[in-house]
Amino acid sequence: MKSLLHITNGDSFTSRLQSLPLKGDIITWREMLCEGKTLSNVGSESFWKTRFEFLNKNYKVSKSWFVEKTLKEYRSLxxxxxxxQIVLWFEYDLFCQVNMLAVLSWLKTHRRYAEISLVCSGNEDETDKLYGLAELTDEQLLTLYENKTILSQNDIEYADYVWxxxxxxxxxxxxxLKDYKNFQFDYLSDAVQAHLKRFPAIKNGLNNIENNILRLAEEEKPRSKKEFLGKILANQGVYGFGDTQYGxxxxxxxxxxxxxxxxxxxxKGRQVLDGKTNYYADIRDNESYLGGALKYSFLYNSDNNRILKL
Structure with missing residues (x-):
């Protein structure tokens, strides 16, 4: 009998997976590696130290919470x-795709013998809507599981390379990077493009997400901050961020x-939105990282979709 381990993208889906008639243990990957500085050596002492420092400073995550929720689960892994057999359950968005890359990088080093497969939700019907795992019925989830993608060594090496x-x-x-279609990651290309658009735009010094926030404020005229957050979450495209991140x-x-x-x-907010004023100098933070890169050391040129180094 082959033994099975599931690695999920978060607690809410873990509880959902526990209710499905599937064998195997479940580990929850409790991280948000799409935000803050990341080191490539996933699971190392320096990796976790860097992550804790970011989460503590920016989200007031306590050491005890970090040890209890993130490190204990990692040690369990x-x-x-x-x-x-190891099955990864992730989604189409940037939040999930970055975590998925990190997990695959770790598995490449530490579980070379295992058969690794991927269940990834996104395009699930004829519409343009992209679905998270939690939005699917039990029947849809079980069908996705039956049709899971078994990753080749080349796929895993590629995921590690992108990480x-x-x-x-x-x-x-x-x-x-141009060769995504040679590998079995249907949503990675779009996620990487979305990531690159998080560097500040030449036009006004704000990135794609920040400009979208201003646009929604001006066009939708929300009556409260709560309504505003709801509109941002519903119109964020492939980022997959939560309300704490947008807060x-x-x-x-x-x-x-x-x-x-x-x-x-x-x-001034309207002038920045219209590209009449540049907000780069006001918002610049010399300690803000996107992955391994300093956010404000690069600019995004939306005319040709290219990154410029400052």
Whole structure:
């Protein structure tokens, strides 16, 4: 009998998976590696130290919480050495895809003998809507599981390579990747493009996400901060961020708003949105990282979709 281990993208889906008639142990990957500095050596002491420092500083995550929720679960993964089949459950969005790359990089080093397969939700019907795992019925999830993608050694090596590039100090190397279609990651190309658009735009110094926030404020005119967050979450494209992440972003952009109840931009906020004023010098943070790269050491040129090094 082959033994089975499932690695999921978060707690809410873990509880859902537990309710399905599937064998095997379940480990939850509790991280958000799409935010903050990342090191390529997943699971090392320096890796976790870097992650804790970011989460503690930016999200007030305590050491006890980090040890209890993230490190204990990681140690549990390390202790699951016997399983010869490992199934990853991730989604189409940037949040999930970056975590998936990190997990595959770790598996490449530490579970070379295991058969690794991927269940990844996204395009599930004839519409343009992309679905998260939690949005699917039990029947759909079991069908996805039956049709899971068994990853070849080449796929795993490629995922590790993309992870190394994500953690490098220069995103231009990631921008130059072109061979996604040769590997079994249907949503990785779009996620990487979305990641590159997180560097500040030449036009006004804000990135794609920040510009989208200003646009929604101006066009939708939400009556409250809660309604505003709801609209941001519903219109974020392939980022897959949560309300705590957007709450932090809104704090950094607060000078561009005269009010959040109702939501109103300042005159400068409207000028920045229209590209008449550049906000780069105001928002620049020399300790802000996207993967291994300093966010404000690069600019995104939306005219040709290329990254420039400052």
């Amino acid at each position: 390390c202790n699951h050495k016997q399983q010869d 190394q590039l994500y953690c490098s100090d220069n995103p231009i190397r990631l921008e130059n 932090r972003l809104l704090t950094s952009m607060k000078p561009l708003f005269s009010s959040f109840n109702p939501v109103k931009l300042t005159q």
